[in-house]
Amino acid sequence: MDNNKTISANELSNNNPSYLETIFSIANGHFGVRASNPVEKSVTGGTIVNGFYETSAITYGEKAYGYAENNQTIVKLPDFRTITICDDSKNEFSKSELKDESLNMDNGVVKSVYKLSNKDNQSIELTLEIALQQLNNQVVGLRYEIKSIDYVGKITVVKHLDIVNESEVTDDPRKSRTVNTLNYDKAQLSDSCEKLKVTTEVSKLFLNLALCAKGSLEQSYDLGKSDSITLDYVGFVSDIGEDLNLEDTPSFDDIVKESSEFWQRFWKSSEVKISGDDKLNQAIHYNLFQLTSSTGRDGRTNIPAKGLSGTGYEGHYFWDTEMYMSPFFAYTNPKIAQELIKYRHSILDASKKRARQLGVKEGALYAWRTINGEEASAYYPAGTAQYHIDADISYAINRYYDVTGDSDFIEKYGLEVIIETARFWKNFGSYSNVAGEKKFCFFDVTGPDEYTAIVNNNYYTNRMAKFNLEFAVKLIDEFPVKSEDFGVTKKERDEFAKIASDIYLPYDKKLGINMQDDSAFEKPIWPFADTPKENYPLLLHYHPLAIYRYQVNKQADTLLADFLFDDISKNQLTREYDYYEKITTHDSSLSRSIFSALAARIGLKKKAYSYFTDTVRTDLTDLQGNTDDGLHVANLGGSWLTVVAGFGGIQVKDDTLEITNNLPDEWNELSVRIMFRGRLLEITYSAKETNVKVIEGKPLEININGAKQLVK
Numbered sequence: 001m002d003n004n005k006t007i008s009a010n011e012l013s014n015n016n017p018s019y020l021e022t023i024f025s026i027a028n029g030h031f032g033v034r035a036s037n038p039v040e041k042s043v044t045g046g047t048i049v050n051g052f053y054e055t056s057a058i059t060y061g062e063k064a065y066g067y068a069e070n071n072q073t074i075v076k077l078p079d080f081r082t083i084t085i086c087d088d089s090k091n092e093f094s095k096s097e098l099k100d101e102s103l104n105m106d107n108g109v110v111k112s113v114y115k116l117s118n119k120d121n122q123s124i125e126l127t128l129e130i131a132l133q134q135l136n137n138q139v140v141g142l143r144y145e146i147k148s149i150d151y152v153g154k155i156t157v158v159k160h161l162d163i164v165n166e167s168e169v170t171d172d173p174r175k176s177r178t179v180n181t182l183n184y185d186k187a188q189l190s191d192s193c194e195k196l197k198v199t200t201e202v203s204k205l206f207l208n209l210a211l212c213a214k215g216s217l218e219q220s221y222d223l224g225k226s227d228s229i230t231l232d233y234v235g236f237v238s239d240i241g242e243d244l245n246l247e248d249t250p251s252f253d254d255i256v257k258e259s260s261e262f263w264q265r266f267w268k269s270s271e272v273k274i275s276g277d278d279k280l281n282q283a284i285h286y287n288l289f290q291l292t293s294s295t296g297r298d299g300r301t302n303i304p305a306k307g308l309s310g311t312g313y314e315g316h317y318f319w320d321t322e323m324y325m326s327p328f329f330a331y332t333n334p335k336i337a338q339e340l341i342k343y344r345h346s347i348l349d350a351s352k353k354r355a356r357q358l359g360v361k362e363g364a365l366y367a368w369r370t371i372n373g374e375e376a377s378a379y380y381p382a383g384t385a386q387y388h389i390d391a392d393i394s395y396a397i398n399r400y401y402d403v404t405g406d407s408d409f410i411e412k413y414g415l416e417v418i419i420e421t422a423r424f425w426k427n428f429g430s431y432s433n434v435a436g437e438k439k440f441c442f443f444d445v446t447g448p449d450e451y452t453a454i455v456n457n458n459y460y461t462n463r464m465a466k467f468n469l470e471f472a473v474k475l476i477d478e479f480p481v482k483s484e485d486f487g488v489t490k491k492e493r494d495e496f497a498k499i500a501s502d503i504y505l506p507y508d509k510k511l512g513i514n515m516q517d518d519s520a521f522e523k524p525i526w527p528f529a530d531t532p533k534e535n536y537p538l539l540l541h542y543h544p545l546a547i548y549r550y551q552v553n554k555q556a557d558t559l560l561a562d563f564l565f566d567d568i569s570k571n572q573l574t575r576e577y578d579y580y581e582k583i584t585t586h587d588s589s590l591s592r593s594i595f596s597a598l599a600a601r602i603g604l605k606k607k608a609y610s611y612f613t614d615t616v617r618t619d620l621t622d623l624q625g626n627t628d629d630g631l632h633v634a635n636l637g638g639s640w641l642t643v644v645a646g647f648g649g650i651q652v653k654d655d656t657l658e659i660t661n662n663l664p665d666e667w668n669e670l671s672v673r674i675m676f677r678g679r680l681l682e683i684t685y686s687a688k689e690t691n692v693k694v695i696e697g698k699p700l701e702i703n704i705n706g707a708k709q710l711v712k
């Protein structure tokens, strides 16, 4: 099988420069560099540092108590790729044509080849290779190679940390707002090195960037007909609030070596091979490469919705992390999954404060979108009202525990979050009479589907809250002493248990399916037949209220709960799938992966495959039409979830790893590597067989296609 891990621009149908900037961006969890054209001073190019944001007051026409106060906007910093090359008359080679661009996912190097011309139409070829250090993640290496095409003579090369102009103002809520409150302080350290301190005026953050050339930052050369001039530079990005130590400047080759070693190790524990379709195999590799690149690994940062590949959604962290991205890390790199949980633990105080602002007297409510822990959503119906984020975080903590069995970590970082989120549900909900029975209900909430807002008893929210409370009880019983430190009493533990069992789960008897919310099926169905193709995504063409009064889903909602809990009969699941599929637009990139995974589980093979081919190549085909703003990182993780939990049927039930072979007919073989309870496993599926090999660690009893088996 061809397991070639490269991708090149000539395989892509979109060659829009800002789209390619996203696709060929690289990152290391701390910062990312978009693949801008180095001589064109792109306004959409630049460096994006995880968690480095500016704040500005949110201006409301009509404000009410407790509305989010401040925007948090990730900022774009100078572009390390920019270079100026002039001819002997000091005219720039400013016209450029991209000849080729490629990403090598085995060593993390992006290579871009341009033909550059001056005003006399004389040309040179410029090749730029760029790589980031992954472990010491403050370093970027750049190598420029200049060759003559038909220009010979003197060339002058100047490279500095140039300030990026801000991009255009837009009405698209998915894009970032502009920031004009950055202060720059440049210091020339020597001919070959300069440093730039960047400070945000309002949020009062700072960091330092530096650029060092192997020779000098401004230099002239004689370019002969068959000459090739190679220039190496190293860039640095300090941690937020830190200075830089420039004593040890690695060479470009050292940087590539480190990056290459990192990615080799990465593939060893995370490899997924699809045999039978090279395009899908390439896409899943791309997704895992970019997902890992996007992910903060320091416990202080998280995964922005667009990773570090673009400023879309302002660099905010959402529930995307817990439900779509962190599963991959829990199963392949638990250390990173830990760091993501530590970040949530670190913003617990801000979340408690938020719960009080919402009038809930105990517990914590996590911000729907945030960097610093405070709510940054100015639109509460599809923001703060998505209370389910609390339970999503608890679900991710449970997943980490299930997969790793790491009780020390759970006691230290997980327990408090679980108790505080359970307390939130207890105080947020209330008992109400439902068809003559006293049930615990949640009123005026928004579920994952953002085309249905402020409803009573959203099934997903209620089911997840039930889980959150049950998990709290389980952990309190397991860690009684530590729970007491957090103020838990026997009475409170029993209340959690009682509420969990009393939570109302809306069900429609006539249709025999779980109901998205109390009023979901009373509404008319969206007039799909009268909606022209160009009016999708609906959010850009209809007032939210025009959408809310219909049955129309942006993304999987009730079906996501079905996928997570696997707790209803196959017949009911099939009925639900059929019902909700008809009213779902997939306007959110978080939708198709779940439809695919669930279809694989139900045995709707054609649907599973077709949704997967779309979802896994979402960015490579620009399916949503906005990849230029950044990658759809939740979907990168979602596509892995589809492969592993859908086609590969992997889940943990009652402390046991379960594997079910749901391989699509189109594939000859699928193999995935995962970690489970300290072991590295390789699972290979074919039409006839499911084989599990323990690559590292002790033998293990697991459940394969319904039968217990000891695997070695």
Ligand code: IFM
Binding pocket: 305, 313, 318, 319, 320, 448, 450, 588, 590, 634
């Ligand atoms: O969190 C998602 C949400 O579910 C759909 N809109 C985009 C957000 C960020 O990806």
